[in-house]
Amino acid sequence: MTPDDPRVSVAGASAGGGAVVAGAVDLMREPACGIVDALDSMVDALNEHGREYAAERGLALDGRLPPFVALAVAGNRSEE
Template identity: 60%
Template sequence: MTLEAFADTIVPGEKRFPEDRAVAGAAPGGGAVAAGAIELLQTPATGVSDALDNYAQALNGHAAGYAAEHGLTLDQQLPPFVALDFAQRTELVRSLVGPGHPEKELWVLLALFSNMAFDTAAHVHTTEALEAGHPGLLGMGFTKPDADGLWRFPAFSYGRQLAELHPDTTPTGSPA
């Protein structure tokens, strides 16, 4: 829940169900959690998957300190970071990723993976992500491939062709 709440603070989304406490519901549509931030973080290729429990523990420690500093009473049934409201989570994360924080690089890395899950669906094949309704890719207007599985863009994105095809380019678009 703690890491979901962190990811939701980075790219907010709507609650998955009415009692959802990890996702604050600060924005319409799916955010980082719906986009698979936790699945991406659990991927060994990220280099952080073995440290996720430590991240959650540290984040909850910072949240408990934040609550004490601000005189907040947290719901003891929830992890401290999850018990903060969205504005408080945002303020705490802003300080963790801010200049001069001794752990800044660790929190920025976690934030980058939250963004990556939303922006690229890095943990899932693009066609699978689109078929599943990935909120980030669809929100950015990423289109599905042609029937043969290849993406073609007959209307140039800059409104004009920028360069001629290399003479050794194969019919699939690959260089020879």
């Protein structure tokens, strides 16, 4: 699979709101969902993974974005 594969979703890489507009974030924040208490830890872990992955591969991350989102953008950037 590659980022160009239509089966792949990359956070922050779509022109529209996608899952966020559809309510995915609101759903995760609902106590009935059962993951509310873990969300901050999940975000921290994903961002740490993004930083490590980028460092291992020499990818420059956009500091204006969370590291995990910036990773998706950096991996799709063409040679400048």
